Amino acid sequence: xxxEARSAQSKSRINPNSLEDNVGVRIVRLAEVYARLAKMGVxxxxxxxxxxxxxxxxxxxxxxxxxxxxxxRTHVDKAWISRSVRDLVDKGLVERNVDPDDNRLSxxxxxxxxxxxxxxxxxxxxxxxxxALKGIDAAAFKRELDRLLVNIEAMLSTAEGVRGKA
Numbered sequence: 001x002x003x004e005a006r007s008a009q010s011k012s013r014i015n016p017n018s019l020e021d022n023v024g025v026r027i028v029r030l031a032e033v034y035a036r037l038a039k040m041g042v043x044x045x046x047x048x049x050x051x052x053x054x055x056x057x058x059x060x061x062x063x064x065x066x067x068x069x070x071x072x073r074t075h076v077d078k079a080w081i082s083r084s085v086r087d088l089v090d091k092g093l094v095e096r097n098v099d100p101d102d103n104r105l106s107x108x109x110x111x112x113x114x115x116x117x118x119x120x121x122x123x124x125x126x127x128x129x130x131x132a133l134k135g136i137d138a139a140a141f142k143r144e145l146d147r148l149l150v151n152i153e154a155m156l157s158t159a160e161g162v163r164g165k166a
Contacts, residue, residue: 023148041128046121047091051076051084056093056110056118064109066099082106093117 019025038050048056054074059065065073071081085108088094093114099105110118133141 037128041124042121045124046117048117048121049084051080052088052093053121055081055084055088055108056114059094059108059110060115060118062110064097064107067096067106067108070108088114 035050038053042048042053043050051074054076055070058070058073067081067085068078070085071078074081076084085094085096088108089096093111095109095111097107097109099107129138
């Protein structure tokens with residue numbers, strides 16, 4: 001039986017009241033599969049955790065980024081980002097400095113070694129993306145993902161605001 005046939009058969013057995021068809025459930029499932037692929041395709045060969053790669057990507061192309069901004073962009077808590085940046089500094093992939101305009105802010109910057117590592121990893125990551133998006137209009141799909149992220153970030157912001165007032 002082909003993978004498509006198995007998938008169609010599996011879908012036909014889903015309880016119509018089940019949350020299996022829920023977008024959030026599907027995204028979590030996709031994220032878990034992608035995380036497993038990232039572990040095999042990035043963590044094992046290059047020694048980078050998924051969070052490390054997200055941080056490096058956030059720093060890529062920027063002069064320097066405040067740790068708080070890296071946390072916001074990656075949706076990873078500041079304490080975890082700080083620990084991860086410290087590990088990346090120890091590996092020589094990131095440089096950490098105090099903001100000259102505000103010594104309360106810590107800035108992170110990609111080193112030449114970090115940029116070279118990203119350049120080495122990028123082809124493998126792009127190959128996986130090409131395979132994942134086979135048969136899908138990549139540009140349209142990414143636009144929809146961007147819109148979904150904006151919507152979900154707004155929901156999160158509202159929820160955090162309500163929770164903060166409680």
